[in-house]
Amino acid sequence: MFADANLTTQDGTTLVSRLWRPQGEGPWPTLLMRQPYGRAIASTVTLPHPQWWCRHGFLVVVQDVRGQGDSQGSFVGFSQEASDTADTLTWLRALPEVNGRIGLYGFSYQGLTQLLAPEDCPPPDCMAPAMCGLDERNHWSCEGEAHWWHLGLGWGLQLAALQAHRRGDQAHWEEIRRSLEDGSYLRDGLRLLEQHDPHGMAVRWLHQSAHDASAWIQHSVPERWLQTPMLLLGGWWDPHLRGLLDLAERSRAVGGQPDLHIGPATHLQWWPQSSSLLLSFFQHHLQDHPSTTAGEGSAATGVHLWDQTSACWQAFHTTNPADQPSAGNPRWTFRSAGLACHDPSEGSLISNGANGSGKVVIVHDPWRPVPAIGGHLSPTAGPVDRASVDQRSDVALFTSAPLGQSLQLSGRPMLQLVGFADQPGFDLCVALSRLPAGSESVQQLSTGVLRTIGQNALHPRTLTLELQALHASLNPGDRLRLSIAGAAWPAIAVNPGHPDAPCGAPTADCRVISIELQLDTAHLQMLPLLLPQTGRTPAD
Incomplete structure (x- = not known):
């Protein structure tokens, strides 16, 4: 055989x-x-x-x-x-x-x-x-300058267990396996990697700064x-x-x-x-x-x-x-009078070219971080109805009016807005969803994250966040929704709100963070699925 x-x-x-x-x-x-x-x-x-x-x-x-x-x-x-x-x-x-x-x-x-x-x-x-x-950073371990937490630890521990088995180290193999079975790897996984595979790729990645692209390896073909x-x-x-x-x-x-x-x-x-x-x-x-x-x-x-x-x-x-011929590059703006976290009908996603307006404050509590569900980074990857998550008061919702005609979304969604926080560190965790006509479900299509650490988090600045690529048809009567939160646990680690403590599982060092989003210039648009290669070589 x-x-x-x-x-x-x-x-x-x-x-x-x-x-x-x-x-x-x-x-x-x-x-x-x-x-x-x-x-x-x-x-x-x-x-x-x-x-x-x-x-x-x-x-x-x-x-x-x-x-x-x-x-x-x-x-x-x-x-x-x-x-x-x-x-x-x-x-x-x-x-x-x-x-x-x-x-x-x-x-x-x-x-x-x-x-x-x-x-x-x-x-x-x-x-x-x-x-x-x-790219070891952008394609294997990080997104939006945040390390993959659940995935990075889980994969690293699998490799560490293989090395323990190769050494005949049954006790350490069982310790690693137990952490994956009971979920304690989300809190103890980095320590286990440092102990059992200190020279492995996964622990190296988790120790590297996700903000400094120059320190990361990009392989060539x-x-x-x-x-x-x-x-x-x-x-x-x-x-x-x-x-x-x-x-x-x-x-x-x-x-x-x-x-x-x-x-x-x-x-x-x-x-x-x-x-x-x-x-x-x-x-x-x-x-x-x-x-x-x-x-x-x-x-x-x-x-x-x-x-x-x-x-x-x-x-x-x-x-x-x-x-391909299309209806053009759709672009949406945002409006809220401040209740987008508490009234699901108050925040608006506007597609008619009108200017956005308003502000909204999202309060992230590390004791009860917003969970990551479905999508490409969470432990439950795949399509999901996120209606229950969108009911939380620490998630800002911006929903369009019912569509008057069919809409094809294809490419990479890109969100740009001005934001800052009352602490020197915060995350933006975003989901783009379809609300089918005549249904209460919220069909999540794409997610993305962006991490800010340091004093620049305290001052208003333009933030750009690219979501996972998508291809989806919306029907007349459907609505489009963008949801924004301050966490996506455990897809990414919890941001402690300051640079003196590491991102990781929630600890007593994590702070409550108020994140203010200014909507006057905020917009969402679609980038092409495949980007042009002008002036680029395979080794770039």
């Missing part, structure tokens, strides 16, 4: 791979995945088991990356992968079972291992890096690799969507033609047809099957988006949905 094989890298390290072979005589086209979670798993949390690929005529190779599973060496994360990718491809091309045609696949960490290689390394024939990105046939799979509720869109932009900038599909997916729960989409892609590029031209997300190069409200796919034959 399978057999393990070893390769020795140029620095003398042994990497262990598992090979699943099709029935019959080879050689065969080959699919390679390199991952840190154990080759036996083979990312089956989202992807078909290697035996399924074998039945379609592919040799499948899943490798334990350096320092994980049974491979030798020390695991240091992304920075180790470029040279090991090159050595693995050289080894694969020399195997008698491999016919010379190689595709790379996998998501998350396994997505990035497909992209990192030396400049002189020949690229594979095709690759399908899903749900990943190149060889230009020839970006020009390689590429299938990019993303999800509206996946935290790495920004990274995937950036990857599509970089590929397009150097003449690549990536096939981008963004579907109804969280990081670990994909849409059922994603497997057949991957199969069609690899059959076309590795087995010379005709390209798929119909059905869900056709394999024709372009952009394929799942509409979050009509629950159907839309394909765009250009590489940018913003190039």
